[in-house]
Amino acid sequence: MKIAVYGANGYQGRLVLAEMARRGIETVLAGRDLARLEEAASAVGLPGAERRVADTSDHGALLNAFRGCDGVINCAGPFTSSGEAVVRAAIAAGCHYVDTSGEQLYVKKIFDAFRTEARNAGVTVVPAANDGCVPVDLMAHLLADRLGSVEEIITTHAVVGGGGMSRGSLRSVVETIDSIKAGGLTYDDGDWRPGAPARRTAITLPGRSEATPVTPFPVSEVVTVPRHIRVRHVQGLTEAALGDRLNTPLTPQIIENLPEGPDEDSRRTQHFTYVIDATGTDGRRARGTVQGPDTYGTTAVIAVESARRLIADPAEPGVLAPAQAYHPTAFLDFLVPHGIRRTIEDTAAT
Template structure:
């Protein structure tokens, strides 16, 4: 990295997930600057700066002297491009928690060369959607060409945040899957299948619902067919206007939501499954992105360009660092 300062700027620090990210960085004793559009909404226990996405000069001032920028301000179709550009101008690596396919793809394609020239890493979709599945798939696919790879997510509830609802309204871009090694538009209506998760989720109906993991996985893994599914009950929750926002139930501010993510790979080495379980998909994005930031800050980190979590880091080692405090992960033959 060109910038040796250890400070991390969190853009969108006043949002639901942004506050989890600030708290996780502080737990790791990593210096933090909170950045957002409204100073009154930013965490009061760290320095705060005001910058809007349409104010390049303010973004430059906010990120000056930092080493990493973590973008938590969705919709990323609007925020990613200006924040990445400002991060690179400031000599900062970039991370975000993007679940949007179009934004993730645009970031990877647009900023690979500029990031390489700057000697910096740009890593979109480093949270629950996009990042976690990419890490699990990277372990399963190591040394193998995968004929079929399937991800399935179970949530006992999905209490959507304000940011999730805004992103859903903004993101009308057609979703894609992978067939014959190429990204193709998802067929409509969305397919529904039965999936058997481990307890407590068990067998349930899941609906085809690809997020940014389609982009992150297909970016660097030789996968011929890739599909993603989400529990039908969770999809119903997030689509219902009356579903409440998440409510904290523990000292960490997490909701009671329990999640499971399965990734199944079929290839020359047989059928293998990776299963991750934990609490609160918004909260777990914080240790994922904070672990990435900590590794980027390590003087031995030398990767540059636009990357995914599975490309940038040793996936198994990365997952091991999150267990058992944030995740439980198991790898089994099927």
């Protein structure tokens, strides 16, 4: 098994490389700058790994970078401006593809633009293989099985600690700020629509005695969940305080003067809680909760395992949601030793 990591020299890319090295998976480092790729290879203990240089503007170079590989993990954001080129080249090279994007409109565009191309090539594409979308999408599927028929799914993201975002994440925020300010897409009666008001303004999160104010947010599972669950409404929320922080103006100069990303000690202090509230058509309700540490480290684990599973146990070709590509319980069980805990409980009927 050979997997190419594009954007291998970036902050998230290096964490993915470290996970690849830990698991002994043959790795090709791909990116725009040979010197930075060599530095990354040495830093993560892969000094002998092959390095291939390719810019996203050069399809031929990308194709050569992925040729002979079984899969591609794309860590090079912002994905909105460059991700499609990497997807196109991976499909042309016959490689299964995952990425670490959290950019909602980009994720939807990959579904819309590449499903036929990927299917015809016999390739599986799973965008947004990150700490949030994969476990939340899988949990939503389990909740739908529990309720039988689903009217509404509301997901809420809450993250505390961790020392802030990486430069790459901040660049993605800048590139998608209009979508963030508008609250992203909401799925409603068969289509995705922007600018919908929050269906809830406060949610009581696990371990908190008082309700937390929340605001609409462009999470990727709003795009993926309706592809495998028959549901009328899906919306993503986050803590209102996070939404306020992300609205703070950022410039490229400010971002460049920040650390590349949180250090390891800071990441150890981070804790995320993702809540999935599902309401059945009969009024019954169930809540799924996913909790764990270190969003960037968890994303590395999930991205590597997502690519590995596509290669070792192929799914249907095309662009798929996580729950279409992987067995939900099996994948969630894999995450338990990595500190990712999940619960499902019935809640009071409406």
